[in-house]
Amino acid sequence: MKYLIMCKSLTNAQRASLLLERRGIGAAVVKAPHSLRAGGCGYAVSLYRRLGEAVSILKSADLLTGKVYLRREDGSYQEAAADDLSR
Amino acid sequence: MIYLDNAATTLIKPVTVAQAMLNAMRSCASPGRGGHRAAMRASELVYRCREQAAELFGVPDPACVVFTMNATHGLNIAIRSLAKAGTPVLISGYEHNAVTRPLRQLGAKLLIAESPLFDREACLRAFEERIGGAELVVCTMVSNVFGFILPVYDIAALCADRGVPLIVDASQAAGILEVDFRRLGAAFVAMPGHKGLLGPQGTGLLLCGERGEPLLAGGSGSDSLLQEMPAYLPDRLEAGTHNVPGIAGLLAGIEYIRSRGPDSIMEHERGLLRTAVSQLRDCGGLELFAGPEETQSGVLSFRMGGMDCDEAARQLSERGICLRSGLHCAPLAHRSAGTVDTGTLRISFSPFVSEQELNGCCKIIKEMLN
Numbered sequence: 001m002k003y004l005i006m007c008k009s010l011t012n013a014q015r016a017s018l019l020l021e022r023r024g025i026g027a028a029v030v031k032a033p034h035s036l037r038a039g040g041c042g043y044a045v046s047l048y049r050r051l052g053e054a055v056s057i058l059k060s061a062d063l064l065t066g067k068v069y070l071r072r073e074d075g076s077y078q079e080a081a082a083d084d085l086s087r
Numbered sequence: 088m089i090y091l092d093n094a095a096t097t098l099i100k101p102v103t104v105a106q107a108m109l110n111a112m113r114s115c116a117s118p119g120r121g122g123h124r125a126a127m128r129a130s131e132l133v134y135r136c137r138e139q140a141a142e143l144f145g146v147p148d149p150a151c152v153v154f155t156m157n158a159t160h161g162l163n164i165a166i167r168s169l170a171k172a173g174t175p176v177l178i179s180g181y182e183h184n185a186v187t188r189p190l191r192q193l194g195a196k197l198l199i200a201e202s203p204l205f206d207r208e209a210c211l212r213a214f215e216e217r218i219g220g221a222e223l224v225v226c227t228m229v230s231n232v233f234g235f236i237l238p239v240y241d242i243a244a245l246c247a248d249r250g251v252p253l254i255v256d257a258s259q260a261a262g263i264l265e266v267d268f269r270r271l272g273a274a275f276v277a278m279p280g281h282k283g284l285l286g287p288q289g290t291g292l293l294l295c296g297e298r299g300e301p302l303l304a305g306g307s308g309s310d311s312l313l314q315e316m317p318a319y320l321p322d323r324l325e326a327g328t329h330n331v332p333g334i335a336g337l338l339a340g341i342e343y344i345r346s347r348g349p350d351s352i353m354e355h356e357r358g359l360l361r362t363a364v365s366q367l368r369d370c371g372g373l374e375l376f377a378g379p380e381e382t383q384s385g386v387l388s389f390r391m392g393g394m395d396c397d398e399a400a401r402q403l404s405e406r407g408i409c410l411r412s413g414l415h416c417a418p419l420a421h422r423s424a425g426t427v428d429t430g431t432l433r434i435s436f437s438p439f440v441s442e443q444e445l446n447g448c449c450k451i452i453k454e455m456l457n
Contacts (some may be wrong), residue, residue: 009309009322010119011150014134029130031122040311043119 003080005045005058006032006066013043016063023057025050036069036077052085089444090409093282094231094259094386094435098409100285103339108287111335117328119308129331136338137321143345144261144276145269146294153293153324154334158258159185160302161277161293162225164324165254168300169223169274170195177221177251179210179237180423181230184416186256190225204424205378207238214242224251228266229259232420232433233376234360234386236264243271252297258282261292262344263353263384268294275299283352284344285438286337289330299324347438356385356436359445363387363434366449372456376424376431385436388426391456396430399455403432406451410434 007013013029020027025047032044044066047054051068058064068080090098115129137149146152155161162185170176172194178186180201190197198221200213218224224246228239239255246253252274257266262283268276274297280290293299301316305326310317317323344352357380364377364387372392377383391399400412413430414421421427434448 009150009317009319010130011134011137011321012319014130015149018134018138029127039309039313041119041308042310043122 002071003051004069008065010043017045088407091434092409092411093437096281097437099439101343104336107335107339108332111332115331136334139341145267150320151295153321155291155293157291158277158279163189164302165275176223178225181420186225205382211238211241225254227256229384230420231259232415232417233388234384280337285340287333290333290337352438359436388431388433396432
């Protein structure tokens with residue numbers, strides 16, 4: 001399962017991604033899908049596992065600035081539910 | 088050629104600077120303008136530079152490190168963010184035109200904390216006496232003409248105490264003296280990339296304690312549906328495509344500074360200053376502007392008897408010495424020191440100026456005087 005944490009800016013995404021990497025959680029900065037960005041262009045952090053831990057790390061560093069999505073097998077996205085955050 | 092005009096631009100850079108720029112030109116596209124490999128490579132490089140600068144200057148969040156074209160660009164953003172027509176703005180008597188011209192252009196009310204050269208206590212007193220009427224303080228850390236190190240941390244404490252925002256011009260300090268953003272508590276600190284930070288021309292940094300008002304508007308690669316600049320840093324103040332090769336060079340310069348340490352660079356430049364002062368002090372017909380060691384950085388102004396400073400610089404240039412003459416874009420500093428009618432000659436150092444080169448320069452100056 002691929003997760004996307006939406007970020008308010010590229011720099012915010014880079015900071016978040018580096019923080020997760022430094023905590024041992026593989027993460028990468030990606031251009032956010034257009035359909036998920038109400039304001040237009042933007043960036044997100046993608047990761048494949050430890051979503052709950054990642055969200056908690058970003059929250060405590062004040063770096064969680066956008067919604068969290070999970071990518072379905074058909075390529076569409078849905079907003080992560082509370083259950084997803086325990087993964 | 089002996090290059091001693093480092094207060095204008097450092098010419099000799101670490102070899103890694105040009106290499107990094109070339110690599111960036113060959114491999115990096117534009118940050119924030121796509122998700123492909125070349126764009127992401129550029130984004131990573133630019134972020135690394137923000138992060139390195141944030142660590143060097145004690146900025147808590149790399150997003151508060153904004154890339155500018157030079158210190159003047161940063162100062163214009165900072166000044167226009169905090170001053171408007173009629174705003175009473177207190178400045179030191181040693182400011183560059185990069186501060187005074189934007190303030191004049193805005194129609195701000197200029198208050199000048201005048202003080203004698205190399206007298207840090209008098210400088211602080213002048214700020215204490217005049218800050219009551221000010222809504223903004225703008226102060227250079229080091230005079231670009233005389234190398235006078237102003238008591239900017241004391242001035243910052245005074246501003247904090249009186250609740251007056253502070254803009255610091257760190258043009259002659261960055262990479263050489265400690266520039267501690269947290270300790271300064273400044274609204275903005277502006278600096279060039281091409282002087283003490285050893286990056287290329289066309290680069291600069293603005294450290295932001297406030298959000299700031301954009302000087303330019305345009306694409307930021309973010310929130311594109313919005314027709315205002317984004318509310319957040321750095322995007323708010325970085326409209327248009329970044330100077331990625333320049334930033335790559337600046338990153339290499341900052342990495343050099345961090346590996347060598349600003350203290351070691353300052354010690355090297357102080358050593359050169361001591362040498363220059365001891366060799367030139369007793370030359371008849373030469374007037375040196377040298378202060379107590381702790382009050383001066385690696386910048387030394389002088390006048391050669393009655394000789395026109397530009398003519399003296401021309402003659403020195405013919406002998407292979409590159410230095411600066413005239414008013415150095417800082418007439419206010421010359422007024423404070425009493426040299427506005429003549430200007431001065433100025434030599435200025437860098438980590439790559441050797442004692443041998445300086446001795447060569449002093450020898451030629453002495454020969455000219457004789």
